[in-house]
Amino acid sequence: MSKDWPLWEVFVRARGGLDHRHVGSVHAPDAEMALRHARDTYTRRMEGVSLWVVKSTDIAASDPDQSGELFEPAATKIYRHPTFYELPDAIKHM
Amino acid sequence: MYTTELDKTATAPTPISGEDPALIAAFEARVAADEFIEPKDWMPEAYRRTLTRQISQHAHSEIVGMLPEGNWLTRAPSLKRKAILLAKIQDEGGHGLYLYCAAETLGTSRQQMIEALHSGRAKYSTIFNYPTLNWADIGAVGWLVDGAAIMNQVPLQRTSYGPYARAMVRVCKEESFHQRQGFDIMLTMANGSPEQKAMAQDALNRWWWPSLMMFGPPDDNSPNTAQSIRWRIKRETNDELRQKFIDATVPQAELLGLTIPDPDLKWNEERGHYDFGAIEWDEFYAIVRGEGPTAKERLKDRRAAWNDGAWVRAAADAHEAKRAARSAVAA
Numbered sequence: 139m140s141k142d143w144p145l146w147e148v149f150v151r152a153r154g155g156l157d158h159r160h161v162g163s164v165h166a167p168d169a170e171m172a173l174r175h176a177r178d179t180y181t182r183r184m185e186g187v188s189l190w191v192v193k194s195t196d197i198a199a200s201d202p203d204q205s206g207e208l209f210e211p212a213a214t215k216i217y218r219h220p221t222f223y224e225l226p227d228a229i230k231h232m
Numbered sequence: 233m234y235t236t237e238l239d240k241t242a243t244a245p246t247p248i249s250g251e252d253p254a255l256i257a258a259f260e261a262r263v264a265a266d267e268f269i270e271p272k273d274w275m276p277e278a279y280r281r282t283l284t285r286q287i288s289q290h291a292h293s294e295i296v297g298m299l300p301e302g303n304w305l306t307r308a309p310s311l312k313r314k315a316i317l318l319a320k321i322q323d324e325g326g327h328g329l330y331l332y333c334a335a336e337t338l339g340t341s342r343q344q345m346i347e348a349l350h351s352g353r354a355k356y357s358t359i360f361n362y363p364t365l366n367w368a369d370i371g372a373v374g375w376l377v378d379g380a381a382i383m384n385q386v387p388l389q390r391t392s393y394g395p396y397a398r399a400m401v402r403v404c405k406e407e408s409f410h411q412r413q414g415f416d417i418m419l420t421m422a423n424g425s426p427e428q429k430a431m432a433q434d435a436l437n438r439w440w441w442p443s444l445m446m447f448g449p450p451d452d453n454s455p456n457t458a459q460s461i462r463w464r465i466k467r468e469t470n471d472e473l474r475q476k477f478i479d480a481t482v483p484q485a486e487l488l489g490l491t492i493p494d495p496d497l498k499w500n501e502e503r504g505h506y507d508f509g510a511i512e513w514d515e516f517y518a519i520v521r522g523e524g525p526t527a528k529e530r531l532k533d534r535r536a537a538w539n540d541g542a543w544v545r546a547a548a549d550a551h552e553a554k555r556a557a558r559s560a561v562a563a
Binding site: 166 | 270272326336342548552555
């Protein structure tokens with residue numbers, strides 16, 4: 139059995155002004171082939187105007203088992219949200 | 233194109249495992265709350281195994297599903313039909329790729345899955361072991377086989393494993409074109425000459441029962457269904473989906489002016505569903521075992537496609553090796 143080509147994660151920008159979004163992955167020996175495969179696999183219906191591919195092994199990810207500690211500070215700092223503050227009725231917009 | 237779990241007896245009820253009961257309980261609670269499970273999350277081995285089998289079978293079905301239709305590409309009746317069929321077949325290839333990617337996130341490599349298919353160990357949908365004898369079959373396949381596939385796949389968009397659910401969203405978005413192009417072929421033939429209408433009827437006669445079998449064995453003979461439903465891998469049972477498909481398809485056949493080959497088919501006012509005749513399950517199990525009319529030919533064609541492409545993969549490897557060597561020298 140031969141070896142799989144490296145895995146590349148594929149990101150597509152649906153149209154100008156939007157972020158590239160992760161859509162899936164492809165196997166390819168190099169970046170150029172990865173782009174070609176990504177085009178054929180993920181943009182057969184005008185899904186995008188721009189493609190990024192990045193080797194999956196080059197992505198560092200947070201550990202889901204640590205997500206409690208990692209994201210907890212955001213939940214306890216509700217004063218970061220504007221709705222935390224009560225405005226006097228006289229002020230209509232702020 | 234379609235999935236239902238075959239080969240169920242292989243891993244019937246979950247074996248007692250050495251897994252941490254607290255982890256299992258937390259997992260069950262997340263799934264019960266309709267949360268999505270992602271690749272790096274903890275999951276029971278049986279969940280991983282069931283999903284790997286189901287997703288890879290689904291991927292294999294998409295890939296093998298290209299073969300019966302490819303058979304008619306060079307004989308499509310017009311350039312328009314040919315271009316449409318080509319696009320549909322390309323979609324099926326794409327669906328296979330989305331699904332292989334999803335299955336790989338569970339820890340099985342693409343090579344292992346392809347090897348399992350080519351060696352005959354892995355299963356794919358029984359429907360592709362029936363031959364496509366004439367052009368009307370292309371209509372019937374799109375209308376009925378893709379129709380049944382959609383019925384199966386729509387609930388899978390909410391399956392509990394994130395990568396599988398996301399792949400299914402993409403697949404479903406593309407699949408409804410497949411069904412409509414098939415119905416369009418049937419409509420054209422049903423409204424054509426008497427010979428064309430007879431061809432459409434003949435194709436319906438041959439594809440109706442195999443399409444119903446696509447939903448898999450009846451619920452009372454489907455040992456893993458309860459666990460798959462609890463884990464939200466499946467959202468509806470085989471029999472529920474089969475009934476939905478029949479209810480949706482009968483009026484479409486009437487509109488075509490064609491007759492569904494089931495003398496027992498009758499609207500049941502009380503149930504609010506169509507009653508239908510008994511399904512020949514012996515035929516289904518024979519085909520699962522690889523005894524379909526074209527099973528050997530399908531695998532032979534698959535292996536040939538893979539082997540004939542070997543030089544392309546080798547060339548791409550050589551190109552990359554040369555490029556890497558050059559940049560190493562330059563550095």
